[in-house]
Amino acid sequence: MRQEAQAIVLAAGPGMRMTSLTSHTPKCLLPLGTLPMLCYPLHLLQQAGFSEVSVVVSEGQEQRVGKMVEQYGLKVDLDVAVVSTAHDPGTADSLRQIASKIKQRSVEEVVVISSDLVTDVALQDVLDQHRSRGADLTMLTSPTPSLQTTPPGPKSKTHLNSDIICTEAGSGRLVYAVAGGDYDECVTLQSSLLNCAAPLLLSASTQDAHLYVMKRWLFDYVLNKESPCADMGSLKAEILPHIVSCQFTDHSSNDKLGLSGAVEREEWDDLVKKYNSSVVPSRHHSLAHLQPPVCLTFHHPGLCVRANTLHTYWHLNRKINELFNQVYPNSEWQLRHPTAVIIERAQVSEDSVVGGGTMVCEKTNIASSVVGKHCRINPLVRLSSSVLGDHVTLASGCVIENSLILASVERKCVIKNCIVTDSNKIEEGKTYSGEVLEATQDFA
Structure with a gap:
């Protein structure tokens, strides 16, 4: 029986903007609250009715990711696909490495989502719009999040430009997109955009959320070794702008998306027959009237944050107590886990998060903080406005403020x-302020 959609979560990214947080833990498994980051897109897909999800991970992480369903009470089957990250592949490169597995599926659409996306969007609404409006590509967009928290560590002047998103007023048709890291101070718009009948809305305060729904024929074109996409490494920065621009190319020829020289005529005919099951001839059967792709946005005004920088990761962790029911609805998971042991004379504020198996000893004060699973907070510790990863021990008498701790602090400081x-x-008895105390060996 033909399935409607296949879901793919891209979780092999090394987290280059996360400083040393990924020294020993891949980005997709960094704790966000008391759950690994990867749990959030998996739960989003589960809420939309997906029973099976393909997860693309780097070498060596397949077992840890494969155990997540049981560990965190998810109700989806994970098909874990492993890619080599030795040469720092882009998102499109990762998809090509597992293309054979993807092509075994008979589906109408492919949903691609980043493992670092945390959102309260109803994915089913995105799918419904995509299908009802006959889109070939739908991109989830949202307002660029406003981050009120300041991450720990040295103050950095590094700033990533905002995405530039241009849509047709009223219809939400996507007519131009450029990733934030791909321009300096200005962007150049194509003159062909002026031919649009409706007014255009150009925004530098709207982000591409890295969730895409594609018709299967378009996804196959992206992965085709003979297509113009073959040398493009990034799905967001290179391939999507290419697809969007194809809406404005000359389609007087018989080739969809300018496919001449990219896909043989016989191969294209086979694709049409394979993925168009209608008994009534559609527009795809007419060699003289092949249409450009339909690219739409689904704009979500609610919560939509990618934990792909230190700033956004810190912001989400600091706000997770108040955001959790929005981004992880209909779940029995508790942010203060019932297996956590909090000794009677310890003080833990209501807005603090405590993971399973954690021990909080007497005469300890924890305020507005996230404490991961299987931690030990020894007596006389003061912990405030901070985030502790999993398996962290804090020595007696430590004072921790506004810090991100992913390794044990075994000396009073x-x-x-x-x-x-x-x-x-x-070091024992020392005071540290505004520093990054980094791991000695990089994660590979």
């Missing part, structure tokens, strides 16, 4: 506005 990923960097 004061840590303020710091990132700690290497316990060997900590």
Whole structure:
């Protein structure tokens, strides 16, 4: 029986903008609240009715990811696909590495989503619009999030430009898109855009959320070794702008998306027959009237944040207590896990998050913080406005403020506005402020 859609989560990214957080933990498994980051898009897909999800991971992570369903009470089957990240592949490169597995599926659409997306969008609404309006590509967009929290560590002047998104007023038709990292101070618009009948809305405050729905024929074209996409490494920065621009190319020829020289005529005919099951001849059967792709946006005004930078990752962790029911609805998962042990004389604020198997000892004060699973907070610790990863131990008498701690602090000290990923960097009785105490070996 033909399935409607296949879901693919891209989770092999190394997290280059996350400083040393990914030294020993891949980005997709970094804790967000008391759950790995990857759980959030998986739950989003589960809520939309997907029973099976393909997850693309880097080498060596397949077992850890494969156990997530059981560990965190998810109700989807994971098909874990492994890619080599030795040469830092882009998102499109990763998809090509697993193309044979994808092509085994008989589906109408392919949903591609990044493992770092945290959103309260109703994915079923995105799919419904995509199908009802006959779109070949639908991109999820949202307002660029406003981040009120300041991450720990040294203050950095590094700034990534906003995405530039141009749509047709009223219809939401996507007519131009450029990723934030692909321009300096200005962008150049194609003159062909002026031929649009409706007014255009050009925005630098709208983001591409890295969730896409594609018709299967278009997805096959993207992965085709003979297409213009073959040398494009990034789905967002290169392939999607190419697809969008094809709406304005000359289609007087018999080739959809300018496919002459990319896909043989016989191969294209086979694709038409394979993916158009209608007994009534459609526009795809007419060699003289092949149409350009229909590219639409689904604009979600609600919560939509990608945890792909230190700033956004910190922001989501600090806000997860108030956001959790929005981004992880209809779940029995508890942010203060019932297996956490909090000794009677310890004080833990209501807005703090405590993971399963964690021990909080007496005379300890925890305020507005996230504490991961299987941690041990020894007596006389003061922890405020901070985030602790999994399996972290804090020595007695430590004072931790506004810091991100992903390694044990086994010596009494004061840590303020710091990132700690290497316990060997900590000295007894010392005060640290605004530093990154990095791991000694990079994650590979």
